[in-house]
Amino acid sequence: MNIVETHMLSKRYGAKAAVTAFNMQVHSGDIYGFVGRNGAGKSTVMKMLSGLATPTSGEIKLFNKSIRHASGEQKLGILIENPGLYPSMSAYDNLMLKCLCAGTVNPKKTTNQLLDFVGLANVDKKQSKHFSMGMKQRLGLALALVGDPQLLLLDEPLNGLDPEGVREIRQLIIKLNEEHGLTVIISSHVLEQLGKMANRYGIIRDGQMVCEITAEEVTAQCSEYLHLETNDANKALVIMQEKFPNLKCIAMPQNAIRIQGFANAALIGEAMSHAGIAVSALYTHNRDIEDFFVEKMGGN
Amino acid sequence: MINLLRMDFYRLLKGKMLMIGICIMVAMIAFMTGMAVFVESEAAAQLIADGTLTVTTQNTSSSDVTDSNSSQTAITGSDQIKYMNASFFAGGSTSIVLCILATLFIVTEFECGFAKNVFSIRFNRGAYFASKVIVVFVLTIALMLFSIALSLLGATICGFDLVASPFSEWVQWFCLGTLVLFAYELILIAMVLITRNKVIAIIAAVLLSFGIIGNFLTMLITQLMPGSEIYKGILFTSFMAVGNGETGIEALGLTVILTVGLAYALVFGIAGFIALKKRDVY
Numbered sequence: 071m072n073i074v075e076t077h078m079l080s081k082r083y084g085a086k087a088a089v090t091a092f093n094m095q096v097h098s099g100d101i102y103g104f105v106g107r108n109g110a111g112k113s114t115v116m117k118m119l120s121g122l123a124t125p126t127s128g129e130i131k132l133f134n135k136s137i138r139h140a141s142g143e144q145k146l147g148i149l150i151e152n153p154g155l156y157p158s159m160s161a162y163d164n165l166m167l168k169c170l171c172a173g174t175v176n177p178k179k180t181t182n183q184l185l186d187f188v189g190l191a192n193v194d195k196k197q198s199k200h201f202s203m204g205m206k207q208r209l210g211l212a213l214a215l216v217g218d219p220q221l222l223l224l225d226e227p228l229n230g231l232d233p234e235g236v237r238e239i240r241q242l243i244i245k246l247n248e249e250h251g252l253t254v255i256i257s258s259h260v261l262e263q264l265g266k267m268a269n270r271y272g273i274i275r276d277g278q279m280v281c282e283i284t285a286e287e288v289t290a291q292c293s294e295y296l297h298l299e300t301n302d303a304n305k306a307l308v309i310m311q312e313k314f315p316n317l318k319c320i321a322m323p324q325n326a327i328r329i330q331g332f333a334n335a336a337l338i339g340e341a342m343s344h345a346g347i348a349v350s351a352l353y354t355h356n357r358d359i360e361d362f363f364v365e366k367m368g369g370n
Numbered sequence: 371m372i373n374l375l376r377m378d379f380y381r382l383l384k385g386k387m388l389m390i391g392i393c394i395m396v397a398m399i400a401f402m403t404g405m406a407v408f409v410e411s412e413a414a415a416q417l418i419a420d421g422t423l424t425v426t427t428q429n430t431s432s433s434d435v436t437d438s439n440s441s442q443t444a445i446t447g448s449d450q451i452k453y454m455n456a457s458f459f460a461g462g463s464t465s466i467v468l469c470i471l472a473t474l475f476i477v478t479e480f481e482c483g484f485a486k487n488v489f490s491i492r493f494n495r496g497a498y499f500a501s502k503v504i505v506v507f508v509l510t511i512a513l514m515l516f517s518i519a520l521s522l523l524g525a526t527i528c529g530f531d532l533v534a535s536p537f538s539e540w541v542q543w544f545c546l547g548t549l550v551l552f553a554y555e556l557i558l559i560a561m562v563l564i565t566r567n568k569v570i571a572i573i574a575a576v577l578l579s580f581g582i583i584g585n586f587l588t589m590l591i592t593q594l595m596p597g598s599e600i601y602k603g604i605l606f607t608s609f610m611a612v613g614n615g616e617t618g619i620e621a622l623g624l625t626v627i628l629t630v631g632l633a634y635a636l637v638f639g640i641a642g643f644i645a646l647k648k649r650d651v652y
Contacts, residue, residue, distance in 0.1 A: 120490040123650035148490040151652075154483030156385070163384050167484070170380055172491050173373040213487050223490075 071098045072134070073221050073253045074119060079128035081114050081277075088114045089277040092128070096221075096255055096270070101247050103268030104257040107367050111277040112257045113151060116225045119255070120148045132221065147219035149227050153210025157199035161190050161209050164198055165216065172217035184212040188242065204235035211242060222246065224256040228263055236263055243267055261360045273366045280366055292362050296329040298338065299351035303327060306347050313341045326351075374488070374501035382475070382505070391471045395517060398463035403524035406453075410530070450535040451543050451615040454521055462580065464517045465551055465609070469579035470572065471513075472506045472555040477562045477571045480651070489651050499643045506555050510548055518544075539616055546612045546619065546627050553605055553634035554578060560642035566649070581606060602626050605634045 074096035081089040089111045096102045106112045117123035119130060121137060130137045132146065155164050165184055169177035185191045188208040193201075198209065207227055214222055224243070228236050240263055246252045258264045264271075271288060273280040283291075300306040303325040310319045310327065317331040329338070335352055342349050382388045408414050479485045488498065525532055535543075557578065562571045577583050584606020591601045601607050608627040611618035619627060 117650065117652075120486075122486055122489055122652070124648075146490055148486060150486060152483050154486045156381070156478070156482055156484055158386055159381075159384065163380075164484075166384075167377050167381055168487050170377040171373055171488055216487075217491055 072096065073098050073100075073132070074255065075131040075134075076115075076119075077129045077131075079115070079118065079130060080126045081111075081118060081123065082126045087277055089118070089125075092274070092277065092279055094272055094279060095282065096253060096272075098253055099247070099251060100253050100255075100270050101243065101268045102253070102255045103264040103271040104255055104274065105261065105264065105271060105363050105367060106257070106274035110274045110367065112274055113225055114277075115274065116148070116150050116223050116255070116257065120146060120150065120223055122148075122150070145218070145220040146223065147214030147216070147221070148223045148225075149207070149210040149214045150223060150225040153206050153213060155198040155201075155206060155209060155213075158197050160195045161185060161193050161198060161201075161205075161212075162195075164209065165212055168213050168216040174217065180216065184215055187215070188212040189238070203230035204232065204238070207231060207235070207239060208242075211239065215246070220251075220253060222252055222254045222256075224254060226258055227256065228258050228260050236260065240267055261363050265359045271363075273363065275367055288359060288362060292356065292359055294354050294356045296333045296335055296338065297351065297353055297355045298327040298329060298342075298349065300325055300327070300342060301348040301350070305345065306342060309341055309345045309347065310338070314338070371497040371501050374497060375504060377488075378475075378501055378505045382509070387471060387474055387478075388509075391467045391513075392516070395463055395467045395513065396520065398467070399517065399520050399524060402463065403521070403528060406525075406530070407528050449533040449615075450522060450525075451539060453525055453530065453532050454518060454543075455613050455615050464514060465554060466576075466579040468510055468513055468551055469554055469558055469575045471509065473558045473562055473571045473575040474568075475506070475509075476502055476559055477566070477568045480562075480566045481568045483652075485651050495646050496643070499646050502559065503556070503639065506559065507552055510552050510555065514544065514548055514551070542619065542624075543612065543615060546608075546624075546631070549631035549635070550605065550609045550612055550627070553631045553638070554609070556635050556638040556642065557605075560638040560645060563642045563645040563649070566652075581609075584609065603630060605630060 072095050074094060076092055076094045079089060079092040079094075080087065092111070092115060094115070104112055104115070114123060118125050119132070119137075156167070159167075162181055162185065165181040166177055169180050174180045182191070185193075188211055190205060190208055190212065193205070198206065201209065207230070211224075211227065214224070222243075227239055227243075231239060243254055243256065244267055247254055254267075256264065256267065265285075265288075269285045270282065271285070272282045298306065303321060306327060307319055307321060310317065310329065314329075314333065314337075317329050317333050320328040320330070322328050335354065339349060339352055479488070489495070522532075558571065558575050561574045565571060584604060587604050588601050588606065591598060591604075602622065607622065608630045611622035611627060614621070
């Protein structure tokens with residue numbers, strides 16, 4: 071079942087198109103890694119999904135219902151850009167406000183449970199403006215969890231966190247997904263961390279969905295390749311095409327060649343040697359997940 | 371909407387905003403009462419007689435006129451509404467505190483980003499707008515009553531012998547005062563929802579509640595269209611008329627004040643709602 075579905079979603083700010091003909095499908099139980107460069111339109115999509123921004127055109131379906139017809143409570147928790155806290159209020163009061171707004175049956179109990187869940191039970195009456203970035207993010211996550219949401223939209227929840235904080239938030243998200251069955255859409259620049267959580271990805275470039283891909287497919291596409299460096303890359307490429315026509319060879323900068331497919335390094339080395347090409351490097355390389363996404367996102 | 375109201379009242383009671391506003395109001399009423407005590411004193415009477423001190427009262431029947439008749443400043447023997455107007459309503463403490471409170475109450479939610487938390491679980495912006503308007507209206511009534519009680523208490527403590535105003539006059543004055551102040555607040559709420567900018571909103575609240583915009587408009591009309599009655603359509607004219615008690619209300623006309631107050635409330639209420647509905651939340 072699709073928890074989120076968008077059809078030809080567009081958003082324009084004056085003459086500038088922020089999102090164009092955007093199609094997205096998030097299945098129930100997914101941790102959906104939403105990746106794209108700065109300004110690609112991730113936050114705009116998230117804001118439209120959460121009802122904060124109105125689409126210029128297109129349709130959004132949450133839980134199989136168009137949000138145009140949504141008027142009551144939504145089973146949606148968000149943490150978009152910043153946690154949205156009243157700076158002069160405590161963590162408890164900020165959470166109480168959200169609980170009251172959501173119509174939680176026992177707001178005091180829920181507030182205390184959520185504070186405990188995100189590890190902020192001991193901050194007492196400390197004003198949120200005095201919180202560290204990590205504490206604010208954790209409180210933001212607690213706010214997003216008010217009202218037992220079925221879908222979490224987290225925009226850069228790992229921003230500004232130290233490695234310990236990143237690990238804590240990551241573990242919380244995985245726990246919510248595994249133990250509570252929450253569907254999570256998470257955008258992050260920390261692709262390595264995203265790789266440890268997400269089971270599906272959506273890649274956005276210039277406001278358009280480039281592709282939606284499962285974690286398994288990403289792993290397959292990041293599988294190992296041979297890296298060959300010679301004194302004459304052009305000649306080496308010709309030799310490769312002659313001797314190994316089934317392999318895919320990509321010319322890289324600095325006389326390097328990337329060889330994809332089931333390649334035997336020893337045979338390739340021998341072929342180069344016979345052709346009188348000096349080989350300075352020949353080794354297997356596992357493609358980094360970050361490289362994969364950067365390439366898809368349109369980076370260098 | 372009940373949940374939104376519960377949230378708003380919790381925030382009002384738990385936050386510092388209301389307490390600070392009440393403290394400012396108490397300080398301003400205390401200052402105005404102190405001024406009243408001074409004006410009633412022998413020393414002030416001597417200074418007035420010498421011509422060193424001039425006490426002015428405002429009359430807004432057609433335009434701003436300054437009257438320096440010392441007999442009008444006598445507090446002992448005047449009625450309660452007249453005292454209220456002199457000490458707090460025309461003095462401006464209630465309007466200033468209420469306007470700034472209402473502005474801050476709305477703008478802070480957008481400024482700190484908490485509005486995102488609200489709108490993500492409640493897509494109905496109509497209910498959101500209605501809850502804010504209700505809170506501001508209740509706040510206006512509560513602070514009006516508080517100001518009246520505090521001013522009259524101050525007068526009693528200072529020994530001013532005020533003549534009790536008839537209940538019907540109190541009701542009329544209170545309703546019109548609330549309407550005019552509420553219209554002021556709706557102008558500011560619309561301003562906040564259009565600009566979503568704290569600085570602009572506070573500047574607008576100060577300019578409006580201190581009567582700077584109202585005085586400027588009145589002056590402009592008087593200069594450009596002498597003899598015209600357009601000034602009656604300015605909310606500030608109604609505000610000043612109510613601030614002059616029964617005399618001012620009679621001079622401008624009850625219907626005019628009611629029509630102007632309701633018209634402003636309606637127009638700016640609709641403008642605020644449209645701005646909330648149309649604009650994205652960031």
